[in-house]
Amino acid sequence: MYLKNQWYVAATSAELGRELLQRWLLDEPYVMYRTEAGDPVVFDDRCPHRRFSLSKGVLAGDTLTCGYHGLSFAPDGACIRVPGQEKVPAQLRAHRIPVAEKHTWVWVWPGDPDKADEALIPDFHWMEEDGWTVNVGYRQIECNYQLLVDNLLDLTHETFVHAATIGHAELAQVPIEARRENGTVHVDRIVRACDPPPLFAQCVKFDGKVDRYQLIRFQAPSFVWIDARAVDAGTNDFDTGLRWEVMNAITPAAPNHLHYFWGVSRAFGYGDDSITERIQGAIEQTFDEDQEILEQQQRHLDLDGSEDMMTNVHNDRGVVLGRRLVEECIAAEAIG
Amino acid sequence: MYLKNQWYVAATSAELGRELLQRWLLDEPYVMYRTEAGDPVVFDDRCPHRRFSLSKGVLAGDTLTCGYHGLSFAPDGACIRVPGQEKVPAQLRAHRIPVAEKHTWVWVWPGDPDKADEALIPDFHWMEEDGWTVNVGYRQIECNYQLLVDNLLDLTHETFVHAATIGHAELAQVPIEARRENGTVHVDRIVRACDPPPLFAQCVKFDGKVDRYQLIRFQAPSFVWIDARAVDAGTNDFDTGLRWEVMNAITPAAPNHLHYFWGVSRAFGYGDDSITERIQGAIEQTFDEDQEILEQQQRHLDLDGSEDMMTNVHNDRGVVLGRRLVEECIAAEAIG
Amino acid sequence: MYLKNQWYVAATSAELGRELLQRWLLDEPYVMYRTEAGDPVVFDDRCPHRRFSLSKGVLAGDTLTCGYHGLSFAPDGACIRVPGQEKVPAQLRAHRIPVAEKHTWVWVWPGDPDKADEALIPDFHWMEEDGWTVNVGYRQIECNYQLLVDNLLDLTHETFVHAATIGHAELAQVPIEARRENGTVHVDRIVRACDPPPLFAQCVKFDGKVDRYQLIRFQAPSFVWIDARAVDAGTNDFDTGLRWEVMNAITPAAPNHLHYFWGVSRAFGYGDDSITERIQGAIEQTFDEDQEILEQQQRHLDLDGSEDMMTNVHNDRGVVLGRRLVEECIAAEAIG
Secondary structure: OOOOOOOEEEEEOOOOOOOOEEEEEOOEEEEEEEOOOOOEEEEEOEOOOOOOEHHHOEEEOOEEEOOOOOOEEOOOOEEEEOOOOOOOOOOOEOOEOOEEEEOOEEEEOOOOHHHOOHHHOOOOHHHHOOOOEEEEEEEEEOOOHHHHHHHHHOOOHHHHHOOOOOOOHHHHHOOOEEEEEOOEEEEEEEEEEEOOOHHHHHHOOOOOOEEEEEEEEEEOOOEEEEEEEEEEOOOOOOOOOEEEEEEEEEEEEEOOEEEEEEEEEEOOOOOOHHHHHHHHHHHHHHHHHHHHHHHHHHHHHHHHOOOOOOOOOHHHHHHHHHHHHHHHHHHHHHHO | OOOOOOOEEEEEOOOOOOOOEEEEEOOEEEEEEEOOOOOEEEEEOEOOOOOOEHHHOEEEOOEEEOOOOOOEEOOOOEEEEOOOOOOOOOOOEOOEOOEEEEOOEEEEOOOOHHHOOHHHOOOOHHHHOOOOEEEEEEEEEOOOHHHHHHHHHOOOHHHHHOOOOOOOHHHHHOOOEEEEEOOEEEEEEEEEEEOOOHHHHHHOOOOOOEEEEEEEEEEOOOEEEEEEEEEEOOOOOOOOOEEEEEEEEEEEEEOOEEEEEEEEEEOOOOOOHHHHHHHHHHHHHHHHHHHHHHHHHHHHHHHHOOOOOOOOOHHHHHHHHHHHHHHHHHHHHHHO | OOOOOOOEEEEEOOOOOOOOEEEEEOOEEEEEEEOOOOOEEEEEOEOOOOOOEHHHOEEEOOEEEOOOOOOEEOOOOEEEEOOOOOOOOOOOEOOEOOEEEEOOEEEEOOOOHHHOOHHHOOOOHHHHOOOOEEEEEEEEEOOOHHHHHHHHHOOOHHHHHOOOOOOOHHHHHOOOEEEEEOOEEEEEEEEEEEOOOHHHHHHOOOOOOEEEEEEEEEEOOOEEEEEEEEEEOOOOOOOOOEEEEEEEEEEEEEOOEEEEEEEEEEOOOOOOHHHHHHHHHHHHHHHHHHHHHHHHHHHHHHHHOOOOOOOOOHHHHHHHHHHHHHHHHHHHHHHO
């Protein structure tokens, strides 16, 4: 069960062009392309005639023609040609879903098109903030999208999974603070006078111990922002040290398959390519580590047949609040 | 649901010999071989004792011995030896199904053996017509057999799928004529004064434009003959130009898996190996193109969970008549 | 349905050490290791917190720490640390099952721990008998454990499957004698004045014909001992010739997947490495042959959807008694 009246990232703006792009979103296959004017178009990938993949068809101008029997569709989904007949039935349409472009990503709205208000697109303005430098990435993971949300709402795992990059022993010793506020879930953790984790020390020069901040915000069903900071211990000077915003937009592809679009926007080292490169490598390594765990966790949950065998500990308070919020949103949507 | 009281091609006469041949037919595994006298034998591949593959056994003379515990079976299916006991229970038999050989193919009858009349074998005499030259082939495709029948009953797709061989733009512009007649479905299309498609022009010398004929005949559940002709436009001289009979015998292997036996018998270029070679290559390429589409279409239909999402257009009239005919035959067989 | 109140072999003593070993047993994944003192420990592989694999965690001293969020467990299963909280809930435990070590194997008891009496471990003392020499092995086979039991209770197949090693034509001509006695099933076959099978002749010097004995004992649900002997025909001198005990301990891994632990302990050629090597190669070849058959048989039974299509012949008398015994044991356990 997914939240349908919701904007999800379907692709990065950069990857969508005049090539037909096929991608699964919320258990359905879609085909995407840009018109000659550059507008994104997203159709159900299955031709309404014989269900063959429109993504295997031909785009000429703004018209997409199915590669099996040659039915042609305009960007609004209208069928404009059926070989062998003069009149085209009006109900013969490619199923198009609302699409928008914002914050360097292409967004789709799988639910009721009348409710597709672009003002509802989650705010990822840090992807394009003046004076900040961004690393971005995309990957697919073979697990339910909620497992990745859980992962991001309990960063305790950094100590055990990411010791080579962003983890360190002190993190796991400090409990989190979680709360729900204005329809979002917040999870905060402040680690005082700790060693900077390896990646931090490689990016920024610290005097010695640091105060480390992880201020997490979650918006249902699958958007997570992490305001991460480290400053010389005791200084409270946030104009110095390390600060970056880790942005996570997760789109369910299938029950145990997700798309993960992410960005790390930093306030320091503006435009410094060596730092950008170092961060890119470290983040990809970090997410490789997560991916291995999440896919194994999913296999075990499949075996259990439910998630009831999981037990919560104190640090799951953010996870619990997050899941409850998603359940409420889905229930509210079901009521209508 | 398959039509069971029906002859289906199980193998080509050429491929069946003294080697044990295993093949799936109508969702069941079979083993086939020829006796020393050359008669074809087809058994359920599962030994009645412990269900091991008889196709992994040993053929000595006309006796097939299971490779696990050594039970031996005569060509009529009778068990003639059980190691460790003198008497063999009469009911211990390999399950044999009726088999016949005709038109260069080996046919089986999966239904009631008492109804297996060889006169009911579909007429593929063009496979061995005096003065005609034949190309033949066999392949397996991972889709329901009806999708391939549909494909053959609406050749509009040639324009979009087979532009390199037998397709050209004009074909798709001419509607088909479909009718049911004497228990078969006919689909005709005549394209006047068109360019010959690439393969035609490579095989036969035309003066310029041609009249192209596609005269399709379908017999339930899965046999299609295409009488294809092209003559210089306006001449109506069918003793010249290109004429060939495309013969298609499709055997369901499993719900989404079929065997495709085909022949193309031509009236021109008798025994000309260079033409034969050219046709072979072009047809294989053409069927490769179909196979890719059919397998993708099947994946999407699996996802839909039914075929109800398909929409018919005018050119599906033959497809609709064909499917209705198959349904009637299956319903009639169920009543008995 | 498995017999749960039963000792099964989980690993060889040799393969279990300080590395975490993951293995499926009776449809569940387990992690195994030895404590610093050398005691074997077997846990459900799924961390009670978030179900991640404990086998991907870290063993330090006797403490196993989960590699996701860092919960730590003592060898008795007690959780002794949860990052971010002082108190650990008493019910938070790794699920541990009884384990014992005997006859060079590590045994587990998946059922009621209170009933896990080590005296119930099947007697495989031949694995370590003074003056005898042992070959051992382990493999996994993709079939239900009962098919391998069946295989071992009807050795008629040796003639047809293992002609290169332990089979010969005469074996299949002699019927078996099967009986149930003291809760075990016995299957005997004595072949008089036959040629020794190839492997026997390679291991021992015979004068000519031999009397061959196969004395099989089966204990539910999956333990088989074969007392195999061959002596010069008519001599009845069992202090000469070939004698070995083939020991088979089968552990269900999943419905169609088993672990096969075996040993062949021989009374002749004490410590002769060339004989040991020859036997090892021949047995592995023999079991390769069985494996191919069993996996194919399983695929056919899956297709049948049940085992009801199997027919019994005289030589299945041991198989029938064996299966009946297992059914009785499982039924008795269900009653409690």
